[in-house]
Amino acid sequence: MRIGVLGTGMVGQAIAARLAGLGHEVMMGSREANNPKALDFAAASGARAGSFGQAADFAEIVFNCTNGANALSALQLAGADNLRGKVLADLSNPLDFSRGFPPFLSVCNTDSLAETIQRAFPETCVVKTLCTVNADIMVEPRRLSGNHHVYLSGNDEAAKEAIRALLVEFGWRKVIDLGGIETARGQEMMMPLWLSLWKGLGTAQFNFTLVTDEGNDGDQGLT
């Protein structure tokens, strides 16, 4: 599958490398087409590098791996025409570091970054996912033992199934569909708890398993 990965940071590098390793045709997109980190990635992996617009135009599925503060401007550069009718996996967290660490959320509670993106690109099928775990866990969930979970939020069922299929390729065994794009608020609002646990545990290598009254693997009810 042809996949555009927007962003050259830790998340973009992890997602692009994993997708390329799985045999997908990947183009890493960045603000400037000659971004050294994107060119290095392309040289090392045999993948492509280009501008945000070139990566979106190339792709059947686009991963937004930019940081939350720049996500909308990056997607504007990618271009509504290039994103039209496509699936856009949004992995970004709306973090505001203007008051230092820990960051606040720049949007939450009555709205989310994923909904903001969906409103800005109404002809694109936005799917919020993976923003609740560290980049290493995103692409290699089996680093952690057990049936831990990741979530999907989005308005288009086929788009969610397309992203679910890629998550299964990454190794995810439990992918929980939370519902429409408004349920992205729940994913994005896990950040404060995640940050406290990160600080306390001294590692970002953790996640959660849903435990229900019918067992501890979350098999029933939600898939």
Added chain:
Amino acid sequence: MRIGVLGTGMVGQAIAARLAGLGHEVMMGSREANNPKALDFAAASGARAGSFGQAADFAEIVFNCTNGANALSALQLAGADNLRGKVLADLSNPLDFSRGFPPFLSVCNTDSLAETIQRAFPETCVVKTLCTVNADIMVEPRRLSGNHHVYLSGNDEAAKEAIRALLVEFGWRKVIDLGGIETARGQEMMMPLWLSLWKGLGTAQFNFTLVTDEGNDGDQGLT
């Protein structure tokens, strides 16, 4: 131990009944001292019923089980003098139903209800806990299999240890100390995800297990 339980709703009833069953001396406090639900509880359990102020005055430890919208006014009625120097477990969620269901949070991100309460009662040791699970799970965690988790947030270590001891009596095996009272934001902001899962699973009987790279019981790092 003498424990005041503020609130006669589902959470107050569950907490008060469980504490009385464990042999603690319980007084259920309500806005009006002759609240029929509190009197019924007292008659059925051999515990006491009284006003918010009487329950706080009676208690060594106070549980705030009022709903979030009324928590501050209930605690004002309980009285700063009656709460001074005491441990106050805050179980309430700052839910705003003014726009219907699902509710929003009336405070989040840069503040929390627990912090609001701590600022209003600076001589009381507020500990946020249990707000991430349903009332049945709060008091009987073994309804769910496995080592699922509950959290503590608060500025006073001795107060957190006092609440931890009661949680262990309830049957909790994993009680994670997140840090100061500001970490209550993380607990309270889990609500949107919890509501989506509740809707999807069709049951409120669920919780989460922390999974780390050293195993799936969260034994290390945080206790």
